[in-house]
Amino acid sequence: MELHDLRSRIDEIDDELVSLFQKRMDISAEVARYKLEHDMPVYDPVREREILDKLSCRVGEERKSSITALYSLLFELSRAEQDRILDAEVV
Helix, strand or coil: CCHHHHHHHHHHHHHHHHHHHHHHHHHHHHHHHHHHHCCCCCCCHHHHHHHHHHHHCCCCHHHHHHHHHHHHHHHHHHHHHHHHHHHHHHC
16 A cells, blocks of 8 residues: 555544544533533543543553543543533623
């Protein structure tokens, strides 16, 4: 397979990732509204740890730190989205 073909496959995956990221952030906004209605904090370290543990089991040992880094960033972005929503709703 040529480099161009490989890059084309990565581009397709990137398109899917962007779409999935948008969906994830949309749901994070819904979670924020739920948490606001039920007086719950944005940050839930137990939930995040559960997700990291579950996902770490799905990848090989050599990618555990990478999946942890990726999802730690996703959690951070999701919390920022929830904070943004909560700030807008409270005002």
